[in-house]
């Protein structure tokens with residue numbers, strides 16, 4: 001294979017700058033989306049378990065909708081279709097005045113998609129809490145809201161730290177789809193470097209290494225979170 | 240104090256309770272026994288409204304459990320309940336287990352709740368375990384904590400659902416001792432149990448259930464010396480002969 005390896009390009013000021021900027025956009029999109037996804041996902045997940053049928057149905061519909069439509073399609077819908085579907089002046093605002101439209105759209109699309117997956121974890125976590133604890137809380141006169149607040153959520157969130165970790169990692173990977181609507185995040189920047197320098201291997205290797213490093217850091221953080229939140233001797237329903 | 244009048248309950252098409260009528264006076268101890276699946280747990284869960292009934296009425300201290308207008312959470316906070324599997328909150332220390340409902344439901348101050356908790360945990364003989372988590376205690380200790388947790392609400396009556404049947408034999412007595420103490424102090428109690436020694440010692444009446452119906456409801460002495468129904472006789476001979 002005639003390929004001129006040149007790792008040096010990665011350290012040329014211009015291209016290094018692109019990589020660093022891409023890195024920060026990836027971090028920004030992923031973290032913003034994650035924060036929103038945790039809040040929305042928790043609410044929807046809780047909604048799937050509450051006694052009220054109407055709330056359960058809405059939450060269920062949300063999950064089915066956002067989880068089953070491919071994320072790429074959702075990105076396109078938010079970016080291209082939604083501005084046409086909403087009332088005219090909103091659409092105009094989205095297209096012309098919305099600050100940083102690619103970033104905002106990417107965050108919204110990624111957040112709402114991830115929320116549907118978080119919601120499933122939250123629901124599963126709540127359902128893993130033994131039914132008897134619910135009965136005990138009820139028997140002591142705790143209201144439904146108090147039972148969620150003090151019993152169901154604290155226990156289920158501890159149980160779902162591991163699966164949420166993997167969702168957290170997935171957000172970083174999925175954030176690369178933002179390049180399709182023109183956000184210059186890490187993958188987009190690498191691609192750009194490849195086009196400018198013809199050093200595709202180096203550029204994408206750099207991106208890979210950075211993604212792996214992000215994953216490692218995220219894993220370390222969540223492992224310590226896992227240790228910190230573990231309930232001694234408790235493993236949920238099957239125990 | 241507890242009045243149960245002709246209640247019936249169905250799970251779908253399956254009739255769990257059939258026309259059950261009984262009552263528990265203030266300070267009375269009533270033991271409920273019967274074969275597995277006869278509806279004992281269901282009956283006492285109906286008393287504090289954990290399970291709804293489709294027919295009949297239940298009232299506790301004059302308050303209708305079965306009426307729509309009743310504030311069930313308030314009523315439940317006044318009736319203690321102890322479960323077969325303890326159901327301690329696994330993510331909280333013993334102290335927090337005892338304080339949670341005191342603070343959130345009875346709105347006691349932290350200090351009040353803690354001092355009441357300490358008092359009761361001493362009563363069940365577990366003072367040195369206050370900061371431990373449930374999983375660090377034996378089954379018998381956990382059940383005593385669960386009893387203390389219910390007592391912390393200053394209940395007007397206590398319901399027990401097979402409180403010793405998940406315990407190793409050597410731990411049964413430590414729990415029964417606490418319950419005997421409660422009975423002697425005049426607590427109104429409805430106890431589902433197969434511990435006939437306990438029934439003989441403290442029960443005023445014994446209720447025998449079979450297939451969702453109350454088959455016998457009699458003074459303790461009379462129940463043991465000469466049960467009327469064949470099913471109760473059969474049940475007693477099985478349970479007393481091992």
Ligand SMILES: Nc1ncnc2c1ncn2[C@@H]1O[C@H](COP(=O)(O)OP(=O)(O)O)[C@@H](O)[C@H]1O
Pocket residue numbers: 250255273274275276277278279280281282
């Ligand atoms: N949630 C439920 N749904 C359907 N059937 C139930 C439910 N809970 C209990 N049952 C049935 O009702 C009957 C009585 O149950 P239970 O009150 O637990 O009996 P016991 O406590 O006397 O063993 C059993 O046949 C049981 O299978």
Ligand SMILES: [Mg+2]
Pocket residue numbers: 279280281400401
């Ligand atoms: Mg039972």
